[in-house]
Amino acid sequence: MVEVRMRDAFVISLVISLMVLVMSSMMAFFATGMTEEAIQPALRTGLVLGIGVGSVVLLFSLARVRDHAEKGQAREESRAAEVEALRIEMAYLSSETDGAWNVEERIRRERGVLTFDMHGLNAPMAAGATERLLAIRQNLKRVRVVTGRGEILHENSADPGIRPAVLQRLRIGAEAVDWQVLEKAGSITLRPMGTAPTKIQRVRRFVFFVIPMCTIMGFTFRDLAGSTLEEQGLAFGIGSGLLLTALLSSYRDRSG
Structure with missing residues (x-):
């Protein structure tokens, strides 16, 4: 089995971030009429989404690499x-x-x-x-x-x-x-079938991931909502971050 290292986690997150940046910029550009004035907002949207998705991927990749490194010999x-x-x-x-x-x-x-x-x-x-x-x-x-x-x-x-x-x-x-x-x-x-996490494990995971997840999701949806709906976008992003963190905190260990 190929061993995934810390460098691989950064490379994977960077590649995914660039892919999301390009695709979301193109979609935003097409959606706003493909005018010259739409180029900068489209790039800004793509940059925000790319950084957001890349950060989430990097966060979980590093956690997984760390877990594998600690349990490697055993x-x-x-x-x-x-x-x-x-x-x-x-x-x-x-x-x-x-x-x-x-x-x-x-x-x-x-x-x-x-x-x-x-x-x-x-x-x-x-x-x-x-x-x-x-x-x-x-x-x-x-x-x-x-x-x-x-x-x-x-x-x-x-x-x-x-x-x-x-x-x-x-x-x-x-x-x-x-x-x-x-x-x-x-x-x-x-x-x-997997081992369900204990209540303590769920709480630890939630506490560890909730701040970065809600921060990334909140600012991402705030920028996507635009200046007129910033507060609603921020609230929706934070709510989505809480829900996603809760779901990820309850995943079963299927290692092996």
């Missing part, structure tokens, strides 16, 4: 433990397939996601492996199960019975162990 150890736990649990499949299914190759971390490749198994084996997967849910977070598309497309295609067998088991037991089932072509991703 996260790597946890990921290694996940791979080992799943390999130990599924080691019996190598014996059942007379070594054709290599646990070291089929269970791996791919682009940061724990991957369980079922190619080489038959439907009953895949169903049994899914039951074991659900049984050790407490040791795992996000898991990608490669099942194939459920049809034979070429000689290396997985057993077409694997996908329906796995889905049947997951539809029965995944929700009970706090996994969300995301079906994709050729694979099934098991994503944690």
